[in-house]
Amino acid sequence: MVPNLLAATGNARSKPERAENEQFLQRLISTQSIATIQAALKALADRPDMSETMQHCKKPVLLICGKEDTITPPAVMESMENILPKGQLIIVSEAGHLVPLEAPTVFHEAVLSFLGHLKNTDEHS
Numbered sequence: 232m233v234p235n236l237l238a239a240t241g242n243a244r245s246k247p248e249r250a251e252n253e254q255f256l257q258r259l260i261s262t263q264s265i266a267t268i269q270a271a272l273k274a275l276a277d278r279p280d281m282s283e284t285m286q287h288c289k290k291p292v293l294l295i296c297g298k299e300d301t302i303t304p305p306a307v308m309e310s311m312e313n314i315l316p317k318g319q320l321i322i323v324s325e326a327g328h329l330v331p332l333e334a335p336t337v338f339h340e341a342v343l344s345f346l347g348h349l350k351n352t353d354e355h356s
Contacts, residue, residue: 233257238299238327252332282314291317291352293345295338297326319345 233256237249292315296308305322312320321341326333 232260235301236328238297238325238333240299240325252329255332256329285311285314286316288315288317291319291345291349293342294318294320295330295341296320296322297328297330297333298322298324299326300328302328 233253236256237252294308294312296305298305308320312318323330323334323337331338
């Protein structure tokens with residue numbers, strides 16, 4: 232599972248950092264019970280299509296995706312952005328499914344910028 236969670240390339244990250252992330256994920260996954268993993272996979276399989284509901288979302292939504300995400304690829308996130316009336320997508324190069332782990336500074340700055348924009352919009356409303 233770990234290779235599917237992280238970007239295949241590591242140009243922006245050092246090899247020790249990549250190895251550290253892999254070890255962290257392996258430890259995290261190995262602490263989960265089989266029942267927990269089965270329940271999570273079942274919940275993912277059983278979740279309903281939310282496209283219709285998303286079309287009516289009136290709130291701004293920030294979507295962050297790794298360019299190399301193989302679990303929720305950028306094309307899927309782009310579709311979500313197009314469905315959400317106020318969706319904003321940021322695609323992070325050299326990151327996979329776990330942008331906060333692989334590119335924490337980029338993730339942090341994107342969230343702060345989004346929240347700052349919301350605050351400024353609310354103050355001028």
